[in-house]
Amino acid sequence: MANIYSSKTAVAFLGLGVMGFPMAGHLHGRGHQVTVYNRNADKAQRWVDGHQGGRSAATPAAAAAAAQVVFMCVGNDNDLRSVVYGPEGALAGLQPGTILVDHTTASAEVARELAHACARQGVHFIDAPVSGGQVGAEKGQLTIMCGGDEAVFKQVEPLMMAYAKAVTLMGATGSGQLTKMVNQICIAGLLQGLAEALNFADRAGLEVPLVLDVISKGAAQSWQMDNRGRTMAQDQFDFGFAVDWMRKDLGLVIAEGKNNGALLPMTALVDQFYAEVQGMGGGRWDTSSLIRRFRQRKAGNSS
Numbered sequence: 001m002a003n004i005y006s007s008k009t010a011v012a013f014l015g016l017g018v019m020g021f022p023m024a025g026h027l028h029g030r031g032h033q034v035t036v037y038n039r040n041a042d043k044a045q046r047w048v049d050g051h052q053g054g055r056s057a058a059t060p061a062a063a064a065a066a067a068q069v070v071f072m073c074v075g076n077d078n079d080l081r082s083v084v085y086g087p088e089g090a091l092a093g094l095q096p097g098t099i100l101v102d103h104t105t106a107s108a109e110v111a112r113e114l115a116h117a118c119a120r121q122g123v124h125f126i127d128a129p130v131s132g133g134q135v136g137a138e139k140g141q142l143t144i145m146c147g148g149d150e151a152v153f154k155q156v157e158p159l160m161m162a163y164a165k166a167v168t169l170m171g172a173t174g175s176g177q178l179t180k181m182v183n184q185i186c187i188a189g190l191l192q193g194l195a196e197a198l199n200f201a202d203r204a205g206l207e208v209p210l211v212l213d214v215i216s217k218g219a220a221q222s223w224q225m226d227n228r229g230r231t232m233a234q235d236q237f238d239f240g241f242a243v244d245w246m247r248k249d250l251g252l253v254i255a256e257g258k259n260n261g262a263l264l265p266m267t268a269l270v271d272q273f274y275a276e277v278q279g280m281g282g283g284r285w286d287t288s289s290l291i292r293r294f295r296q297r298k299a300g301n302s303s
Helices: 020-029 041-050 060-064 077-084 108-120 133-139 150-160 175-203 208-215 223-233 243-260 265-279 287-302
Strands: 010-014 033-037 069-072 099-102 124-127 142-147 164-171
Touching (some): 020 069, 099 150, 133 142, 142 175, 150 164, 164 175, 223 287, 243 265, 243 287, 265 287
């Protein structure tokens, strides 16, 4: 397969949420010819207004029509189907030999489904969920885990490096999504452990910022501790990866666990803790808001 990568590759980006908006911007910043699509046309126009030479399209098919590579970053499996299928979907505009890359965190099942649909049309497909959140997208420092054919992956890897610090092929189609599930299992457990630890430190009368400073230099250190520990202590959650999104992701994990026989007792428990946070009105709070459960109980016990 000849390498299609150049400094002026024609690409489309479908989905301009908190992740897709800056990711498309990084592609534009590297000199690529970027056409964007978003269900909210006003947001697509705002992207165009901020990226001279960028264009928007009224439908996914129109955005994909002139693209060598089409990237997607939407909400869930059903959102993916809505932008890929139908007379106005991306597949209606993609030409044989082009590549469809999906950055959505979705199921491995839908990744395989889309790959088969693409193959029937002579289009290549890569599932490529990301980790690093909004800040990682804005800084161009995402970690991307991919599934698909190695030769196709090699074609789009340089493009993805526009907004990533690491891009890795994990295996066949669906392997990227499965790896992202592993990532979310780890994050859920780390955040619950951190919430319990900080609540314990507070109950013990310790100076929580000092505790974090000390233990972050030892074996307990993690990205979550370094980036969320102090904001958790300060009860700040109006940023970052939303609880609603994490519950969607953990639902995918639990469903996949039922399929492959993996036991996920901690993940299922933390998922229910997040359901409690949603019940407190925290669906859009950052996932570190697990600690609010302890604070609410403490307030209730003291009243």
